[in-house]
Amino acid sequence: MNQTDVVIIGSGVGGLSCAAILAHYGFDVTVCESHTIPGGAAHAFERQGFKFDNGPSLYSGLSYSPSVNPLRQVLDAVGVDLPCVTYDTWGCCLPEGNFNASVGAEQFCEVLERLRGKDAVAEWRQLQRVMTPLAQAAIALPPAALRWDIGAALTIGRFAPTLAQQSANFLKLTGPFSRIMNGVVSDPFIRNWLNLLCFLLSGLPASGTNAAEVAFMFADWYRPGVVLDYPIGGSGALVNALVQGLEKHGGQLLLGTHVEQVLVESNRAVGVRLRDGQEIRARRAVVSNASVWDTLKLLPEGAVSKKFRSQRQATPECDSFMHLHLGIDAQGLPADLACHHIVVNDWQLGINAPQNVVLVSIPSILDPTLAPLGKHVIHVYTPGNEPYSLWEGLDRRSQEYEQQKLLRAEVMWQALERIIPDIRSRCEITLVGTPLTHERFLRRNRGSYGPAISADVGLFPGHSTPLPGLMCCGDSTFPGIGLPAVAASGLIVANTLAPVSQHLALLNRVGL
Known part of the structure; x- marks a missing residue:
């Protein structure tokens, strides 16, 4: 029977962030990962010399410190470096035409003037003026300062002067961003653009996206000298950095270790039972990095009330993904080809309509080590807009499943052909992922992108549960889809378990 202070279910970025910080604090930590590769939705894999990112492709706030990005704060806290290459431009293939966009306010104004005229530029600048104090308010309280006990009075208290200055703006950050947008923006293209950014942030349009998330984005993307980052080695390098931080401080990661059930004794979570029958006992806590729905599956009957179970089970979910992973011959491609592209087929359908938005990432443009010489690695995906219902019940070994893959992948091929017209003749490796792939390898309920x-x-389910000894982290606990949100969730759980003195020392270490 194995003993540890904290056992963490799942090695997604939220779980690894929590584990690395806890190990830094001196806890004995064990992470159990069902897959043979760590990283959850951010894991990477290799085929014939091509290194594929499974999930995130757009990063910011990782190449400098101190940073407002909680993930960079985790890496700084545990003393692990993450070399990045920087850039500032991505391609857009929109109903209005094809063009390059950049972070930084001025360049977008140039695009606006070309597409919509001076009135649209004036409207965008007015939105910036409105968002500037809100952006300052959004970063006034770093998530790294949060903890869910009385000690928060001290960790949050050190930011009291700044919080007092921003108090008038905090109320404006609650509720959907559309409330702010509707009072300022009337130009249809700007409204469509903001709905697109909201969808990429949260999986929902502006009417469903928290204003604080958008304000945080404005603080990060539209400041002077801003750049975007890409970790050298891809998302796999990022995951490896977190694992290094965990193991550097004495924690351990167990791969191919499937948690079957949370152990509950005397109305308290005391560990986990693995598929092979082994048990790992936790002296302090069990932390689930699984989704809200998958966490419920791990709890024995009666461990929580029926009301709590039904409330959590009813959490609305985003749709799933289609993935297209390609290894291609790059000979003769334009030297100025952008590494990322956003394709929108029809604004009128709604930004979250099935297969309406397609994202394209060619990260080997930034980091040639991801592909053999003269080749490129490409990841195309539909971000949280593929209905699981189209795949439910299909046998992955059936002809029907293969035909469905060909049919539903076609929109990704067509999007990519707008960027590389002869793409189909260049392919050396072609892999198609579906919601069933997402469900199988990432243990995601119905292959979901996360809570919608x-x-x-309402609010996100949060980190606490009515079962003593059980806490949760990951994208089911903190608003915003993506790495900063899940890293923040892991930080908050780790801080709650640690003494306040150690938490304050961590804030000093990361420059907050």
């Missing part, structure tokens, strides 16, 4: 909780309806 509208900002005008």
Whole structure:
């Protein structure tokens, strides 16, 4: 029977962030990962010399410190470096035409003037003026300062002067961003653009995206001298950095270790039972990095009330993904080809309509080590807009499944052909992923992108549970889809378990 202070279920970025910080604090930590590769939705894999990112492709706030990005704060806290290459431009293939966009306010104004005229530029600048104090308010309280006990009075208290200055703006950050947008923006292209950014942030349009998330984005993307980052080695390098931080401080990661059930004794979570029958006992806590729905599956009957179970089970979910992973011959491609592209087929359908938005990432443009010489690695995906219902019940070994893959992958091929017209003749490796792939390898309920909780309806389920000894982290606990949100969730759980003195020392270490 194995003993540890904290056992963490799942090695997604939220779980690894929590584990690395806890190990830094001196806890004995064990992470159990069902897959043979760590990283959850951010894991990477290799085929014939091509290194594929499974999940995130757009990063910011990782190449400098101190940073407002909680993930960079985790890496700084545990003393692990993450070399990045920087850039500032991505391609857009929109109903209005094809063009390059950049972070930084001025360049977008140039695009606006070309597409929509001077009135649209004036409207965008007015939105910036409105968002500037809100952006300052959004970063006034770093998530790294949060903890869910009385010690928060001290960790949050050190930011009291700044918080007092921003108090008038905090109320404006609650509720959906559309409330702010509707009072300032009337130009249809700007409204469509903001809905697109909201969808990429939260999986929902502006009417469902929390205003604080958008304000945080404005603080990061539209400041002077801003750049975007890409970790050298891809998302796999990022995951490896977190694992290094965990193991550097004495924690351990167990791969191919499937948690079957949370152990509950005397109304307290005391460990986990693995598929092979072994048990790992936790002296302090069990932390689930699984989704809200998958965490419920791990709890024995009666461990939580029926009301709590039904409330959590009813958490609305985003749709799933289609993935297209390609290894291609790069000979003769334009030297100025952008590494990322956003394709929108029809604004009128709605930004979250199935297969309406397609994202394209060619990271080997930034980091040639991801592909053999003269080749490129490409990841195309539909971001949280593929209905699971189209795949439910299909046998992955059936002809019907293969035909469905060909049919539903076609929109990704067509999007990519707008960027590389002869792409189909260049392919050396072709891999198609579906919601069933997502469900199988990432242990995601119905292959979901995460909770789809509208900002005008309710809050995220949070980190605590009514079962003592059980806490949760990951994208089901903190608003915003993506690495900063899940890293923040892991930080908050780790800080709650640690003494306040250690938490304050961590804030000093990361420059907050």
